[in-house]
Amino acid sequence: MAGFGFVSGLPLALSGFTLQQWLTERHIGLGEIGLTANIGLAYTLKFLWAPLLDQVAPPFGLARFGRRRGWLLAIQPLLALAVAALAFSGQAALWATMATAALVAFLSASQDIAIDAWRIETFPPEMQGEAMAGYVWGYRVAMLVSGAGAIAAAGFLGWSGSLLVVALLLALGPLVTLAAAEPEVARRVATAEGLPARVRAAVVEPFRQFLGRAGAPLILLYVPLFDFGEAMAGTMLAPFYRSLGFDRAAVAGATGVPSLVCTMTGIAVGGWLVARIGVARALISTGFAQMAAMAMYVWLAYSHGMHAVLFSTVMVESFVQALATAAFVSYLSGLCDAAFTATQYALLTSLAALAMHTVGGVSGFVAAAIGWPGFYALAMAAALPGMLVMLVILRRFPPGVPAEADAEAAT
Secondary structure, three states, rough: HHHHHHHHHOHHHHHHHHHHHHHHHOOOOHHHHHHHHHHHOOOOOOOOHHHHHHHHHOOHHHHHOHHHHHHHHHHHHHHHHHHHHHHHOOOOHHHHHHHHHHHHHHHHHHHHHHHHHHHHOOOOHHHHHHHHHHHHHHHHHHHHHHHHHHHHHHHHHHHHHHHHOOOOOOOOOHHHHOOOOOOOOOHHHHOOOOHHHHHHHHHHHHHHHHHHOOHHHHHHHHHHOOOOOHHHHHHOOOHHHHHOOOOOOHHHHHHHHHHHHHHHHHHHHHHHHHHHHHHHHHHHHHHHHHHHHHHHHHHHHHHOHHHHHHHHHHHHHHHHHHHHHHHHHHHHHHHOHHHHHHHHHHHHHHHHHHOOOOOOHHHHHHHHHHHHHHHHHHHHHOOHHHHHHHHHHHHHHOHHHHHHHHHHHHH
16 A cells, blocks of 8 residues: 555646746746646546446456556556656747646556555445555555655756656556555446446446435535645745745755654644544544634745745644645545445545635736735635634534444543
């Protein structure tokens, strides 16, 4: 799982912060940089083609490796080649760089679909938490490599050389896949007769079951609103840091090891908090903490390039965001029906990424219009609607009884 997490996390920054840093150094305008948020729509819309990976045999004669491994062995070499193509797109037109980054995001999202299916079908329910922990560790290390690591390496390898190193690391993906065992239950969905029946079983029924529960419309409203403020703030971080005078080394230093340590600590503390006080109270406390922590960006905007404020902002934000994410993921997991766990979780996580890849796309124009202090104050305020919807949901449709019972026992 750590290996799968590593190859899954590597491409993410190449359609996000690393790409934005690269374009900033190419002197691309704020509006165009903001539009890079739309490149990641593949992660939001991956549920649209996920049923194909269940119902269609892997291409290129790879079906002999099994349904899950066969698709991974088809996707992973193409993903490494796409990143290599992105490395050589620096001298091409901007649209060529954007299109190649979009292809990287599409192939990366497809790899995630197959890895998620492999995890769910390989491990019993009581080991899913441990499997996800290994995945998160590998994923976070990979994000450090393709984020701060790639930015720092660009200083002496150039951007093409730095991205080629990421492509070489992604080429290790098939080795991880070949070392994994094919799940024995991987073909269970194929028992449905005919493509229409398979589509109904894979997509329509999970939707129908979820929409039939109490509070479904409010839940579907809350999920994308959870990251509304962070979507605005995060998309503009690269040009924001550069406008304050922070060079590449300062950005890489702040977003590297200190950020990783704070993120992993936040995940651990968030998991402990959910177990200690229950999902509902953890959502409230961590959600408001995340919203309050965004005031650090406003402070940074007025700090006149102080490195200590940069490090403080990045570390506090990394910790609090991981804290809130731990509670949020626990809540999403509890929403999934046992009969449709994989599909409903994919749908919910896709919906959760909606704000990042839509609202984030216009954030550059907003920042250019009102300036950095006003922009980050607005981003902080944008988190409030999600918090208000969450409070209504928790009051009228609280999470499962066991979590609430634990919370009562703890008090």
